[in-house]
Amino acid sequence: MLKIAAEELKIIAQYIHEISGISLDQSKSYLFETRLGSIAEELGCTSYRALYDKARRDPAKKIERQIIDAISTNETLFFRDTSPFELLKHKIFPDIIDARAPRSPHTKSNIRIWSSASSTGQELYSIAMTLDELLGAQIKNFNFQLLGTDISDNVVKQASYGKYNKFEIERGLSRQTLQKYFTLFGDSWKVKDQLRGMVNFRKFNLMHPFTGLGKFDIIFCRNVAIYFTLEDRKKLFNKIADSLADDGYLIIGSTESLTGICSRFVPKRHLRAIFYQKK
Amino acid sequence: MNNLTILVVDDDPVIRRLLEQRLAKENYSVLLANDGSEAEKILKGSHIDVVLTDLMMPGTISGMEVIDMAKNLNRNIEVILITAHSSIDTAVEAMKKGAVDYLEKPINFTELFLRLEKIATMRAILRSAEDLRQAMDVTETNASGTIQHLELTVRDLQQKIDTIESILRDDATDSDSRIGEALNILLN
Numbered sequence: 001m002l003k004i005a006a007e008e009l010k011i012i013a014q015y016i017h018e019i020s021g022i023s024l025d026q027s028k029s030y031l032f033e034t035r036l037g038s039i040a041e042e043l044g045c046t047s048y049r050a051l052y053d054k055a056r057r058d059p060a061k062k063i064e065r066q067i068i069d070a071i072s073t074n075e076t077l078f079f080r081d082t083s084p085f086e087l088l089k090h091k092i093f094p095d096i097i098d099a100r101a102p103r104s105p106h107t108k109s110n111i112r113i114w115s116s117a118s119s120t121g122q123e124l125y126s127i128a129m130t131l132d133e134l135l136g137a138q139i140k141n142f143n144f145q146l147l148g149t150d151i152s153d154n155v156v157k158q159a160s161y162g163k164y165n166k167f168e169i170e171r172g173l174s175r176q177t178l179q180k181y182f183t184l185f186g187d188s189w190k191v192k193d194q195l196r197g198m199v200n201f202r203k204f205n206l207m208h209p210f211t212g213l214g215k216f217d218i219i220f221c222r223n224v225a226i227y228f229t230l231e232d233r234k235k236l237f238n239k240i241a242d243s244l245a246d247d248g249y250l251i252i253g254s255t256e257s258l259t260g261i262c263s264r265f266v267p268k269r270h271l272r273a274i275f276y277q278k279k
Numbered sequence: 280m281n282n283l284t285i286l287v288v289d290d291d292p293v294i295r296r297l298l299e300q301r302l303a304k305e306n307y308s309v310l311l312a313n314d315g316s317e318a319e320k321i322l323k324g325s326h327i328d329v330v331l332t333d334l335m336m337p338g339t340i341s342g343m344e345v346i347d348m349a350k351n352l353n354r355n356i357e358v359i360l361i362t363a364h365s366s367i368d369t370a371v372e373a374m375k376k377g378a379v380d381y382l383e384k385p386i387n388f389t390e391l392f393l394r395l396e397k398i399a400t401m402r403a404i405l406r407s408a409e410d411l412r413q414a415m416d417v418t419e420t421n422a423s424g425t426i427q428h429l430e431l432t433v434r435d436l437q438q439k440i441d442t443i444e445s446i447l448r449d450d451a452t453d454s455d456s457r458i459g460e461a462l463n464i465l466l467n
Contacts, residue, residue, distance in 0.1 A: 256426070
C-alpha cells in the first residue's frame with residue numbers, strides 16, 4: 001500500500017473537505033492510505049500528491065468521483081436503530097397525514113420526505129415500507145414524494161437499482177417483510193416495483209446550496225454530519241431548517257446532538273425516540 | 280488451528296478414506312457420508328461448514344442435489360463439487376446452485392487446502408465484521424441514551440433561562456418581586 005507523506009496529508013485532507021465536506025482526522029494516515037491507496041495505484045500515481053494533481057487536472061471529474069466513492073462511509077442497514085421507524089409509524093405519519101388531509105375529494109396534498117444521506121437506499125426503502133404498511137391502499141389519497149440523495153455516485157446507482165446481497169438483506173429485515181417487498185434475483189434480492197416506484201434517488205452534495213430542492217415535511221439526516229466540521233454542521237442544519245416545513249420533522253442519528261449547532265430546532269421526545277421541530 | 284467442519288460425500292470408500300486422512304492431518308474436523316441420503320441425515324444433525332461432494336453417486340440424490348439440500352438447510356454452508364471429468368456446463372450449473380468451488384479428480388490437495396483456507400479466512404472476516412457491528416450497536420445504544428438525556432436537559436434549562444429572562448425584563452413589576460420570582464424558578 002502506497003504510504004502517505006506528512007506534507008501530503010494536509011493537501012489531501014483539504015481537497016477531500018473541499019469536494020465532499022468530509023473532515024478526515026489528519027493524525028490517522030491509515031484512513032487515507034486504505035481508502036485512496038488503490039485509486040492512486042490504479043491510476044499509476046507514485047504519490048498522493050500525484051493523485052491530487054491528476055484529480056485537479058481531470059476535466060471530467062472522474063477521479064474526484066472515485067475519491068468521493070472511496071472516502072464516504074456507506075454503513076447502513078434496513079430499519080437502522082428501529083426507533084425512528086416506530087416514531088414514523090406511531091407519531092409522525094399519523095400527525096402529518098392529519099395535518100395534510102385533503103380539503104376536498106378532488107385534491108391531493110403533497111407529502112415530501114427526504115433521506116439526505118441515503119447511501120445504498122436502505123433508509124428510504126425502510127421509510128417507504130413503513131408508510132406502505134401503515135396506509136395500505138390509502139396511500140393513494142396523498143401525493144407522496146420520497147427522495148434519497150447521496151454524494152457518492154456508486155451508492156446512488158445501487159439504491160436506484162434496489163438490489164441487495166444476502167448480507168445486506170439479513171441485516172434488519174424480517175422474513176415476512178422480505179417476502180412482501182423483495183423478489184429473489186439470482187443470489188441477491190431485488191426491491192419489488194411497487195416499492196421501487198415510491199422512491200427516487202439522485203446525487204446531491206450537502207455542502208452545496210439547497211436550491212431547487214423545495215420544502216420537505218420529514219427530513220432524515222442521520223450519521224452524516226458526524227463527518228463534518230462544527231462550522232459545516234452549523235451551516236448544514238441551518239439549510240435544513242430552511243428546507244423543512246414549519247410543522248415538519250427532522251430526524252438525526254441516535255448519537256447526534258444539535259446542542260450548540262442549531263438553535264432553530266427544539267428536541268421532542270416520543271416513546272424512546274427524539275425528533276426535532278422548528279421553534 | 281482449522282476450525283472448519285467438513286462433510287465428505289463420496290460413494291468410493293478409497294476416496295472417502297483418503298480425504299478423511301488428508302483433511303484430518305490439516306486439523307480439519309471431518310464427517311463422512313457414502314451417499315446423498317446419508318449426507319442429508321448428517322447435515323440435519325450436525326453443524327457443517329463445508330461440504331465436499333462427488334458429482335456422480337449411486338442412489339436417488341446426486342451431487343447437484345446435495346448442493347441444493349445443503350444450501351436450503353443453511354445458506355452459510357459452502358459446497359465444493361468434485362467430479363471425474365469436468366465440463367463448463369456442470370461447473371456453471373453447480374455455481375448457479377450456490378457451490379463455491381469446483382475440483383477435478385484426481386484431487387489436487389494443495390489446491391483443495393488453498394480453497395478451504397480461503398473459506399476459513401472469509402468466515403473469520405465475516406465474524407469479525409459481525410463482532411464489530413455488535414460492539415458498535417452496544418456503544419451506540421449507550422451513547423444515544425446519554426445524548427438524549429443531555430439534549431432534553433439542555434432544552435429544559437434553556438426554557439428556564441428564557442422564562443427567567445422575560446421575568447427579569449418585565450418592567451411592569453417591581454424589581455424585588457421579579458428577583459423573587461426568578462429565584463423561585465431557578466431553585467425549583
